[in-house]
Amino acid sequence: MSVATISKKSRWVALSPVVLALAVAVAGCSKDEPASTAAPAAAPAAVAAPPAPAVSAQVQAMGADELRAAANKALAENRIYAPGGDNAMEYYLALRDKLPSDPAVASALTDLMPYTLIATEQSIGRDDFVEAQRLSGLLEKADPKAPALPRLKQSIAAAQLAVTARAETAKTKEVTDAEAKVLETKRLAQQAEQQRVAAEALATQQQQDAARKAEADRVAAAQREAAAAAQREAAARTATTTPATPAAAARPAANALKVVSSPSPRYPPEALRAGTSGEVLVEITVGTDGSVTNARVVRATPARVFDREALNAVRRWKFEPIDAPTTTRRTLAFNPG
Template sequence: MSFATISKKSRWLALSLLVALAACSKDEQSGAAAPAATPAATVAAPPAPAVSAQVQAMGADELRGAATKALGENRIYAPGGDNAMEYYLALRDKLPNDPAVASALTDLMPYTLIATEQSIAREDFAEAQRLSALIEKADAKAPALPRLKQSIATAQQAVAQRAVTDEKTKAETDAQAKLLEAQRVTQQAEQQRAAAAALVTQQQEAARAAEAERVATAQREAAAAAQREAAARAPATAAPATTTAARPAASAAPALRLVSSPAPKYPPEALRAGTSGEVLVEITIGASPGLPPPKEKGRPRSRPFFCALSRC
């Protein structure tokens, strides 16, 4: 395979990749704000050489084959130590006057430039420095090289400043969080003390109410027991009195029996005089046979009627 054939194939692949990178460069730059996994460590890392020692040790024919294969597999500038840019740069060191190598490097420069800018946007400064080193080795007077170096330095300073600011903000946030936590603990302690006091008061009131209810229940039960005992004693004491009262009534019953009821005669003098009257007498009945004379209880004008009653 001739070197001219490699050069033509390199240009064709370079044009194809340029179109593809131009189409997706905006999408890659839109996501470039995502920070690198370890920006602080990336900033502190020393820049690696543009061409690895392993590539520099390869022969010219081996470099040509590796460059052609890298282009065929779209490894234009990455990964480090196995990409077309490094192979062509090492080949140019061995063949400095070969126009095909110079042409291939010129074709690959735009892609490396775009990749460098995207690495800066991602804050992947180690990769940005590696790619800028490739550009500088390919063309130390490249117009974009000073801007790339300045962009890398500015971005590194911004990341460092942001780290300081983030640390300060984190310290302030931590202090605020500790203050809020202390306030929360204090507030919860006060709330729990108040709740405990309220619970004690509630329990005391419940105990007093239960004691009052117990006393009232005992009093009601005692009163009910007293009533039951009094009710049980009442019939026993009332029965003898009833029996005692019934006996005189039974013995007195014969004395109250009416034997005769003669009608008194109307007094003749009152009949002749056409007068009427009434008389109230008192008769005492004793145990001896016979009746004592009645005693008049009426007025004197009832005397004729009393005399008529006495003759009965």
């Protein structure tokens, strides 16, 4: 290989004729590498294993001429620092171990180091720490005192810590999201239960309101019926009022009737259980023998609750004999207490 000798002072500036041919491709260096060099870390959160030796054992076992030929071919194919075990940097490093005084080899390594440095930084940037450590190992073997080495090692360590921290943050967020989902599910269940209880309470309230309205309507209807009955009774009394005849005047007045027996009416069981009270105004006709010959309900409050029992009771009543049949009215009260 023909490599120009470059002074120690200008090594990091000037490039050998062979390497100059590669300078045009430096911007696309990472694109021209074999796919294995750009493989992303399979598990970014995990700390990479210690790097393998900078130069593979297979390369170290090659002879000087074989290494020189392999290095020329690698440069021609743009394999400056990758793939591992088949790149110009490893071939030159192994050749330098065999020919430590060869200035062409030293110059070639000096020329290739900037590209390896850039590739190392790119590997760190994409969290490919295994590749970054391999490349930094090449740099360290080429020049253990290279000024960029401490920075590169610190960058690798810091990037590994950052990736681990991101992984922990993601894990914490996942746990937090799961807990938030559980809390949200619990909140929705509690909200649904509260709405169910509220709906039941509302339905009960509506039923109670409907029952109270029905009772109020029933009482109002009974009162209207009683008022109508009273009006009919008053009208009937007005219509039947006639001048008293001598015979009528001789008859005893209704308030002159003397009760011999007046059994109390039976309390309807349904009304007794319900605690319902009321009264019934009945009109009865008493025969000359003192028995009740006719009876009818004039007014009842509430209507049709105590009517039957009131009529059954007054039909059994007995009065002292009178000269002529007499019609009168009596009020029967029903009180469960």
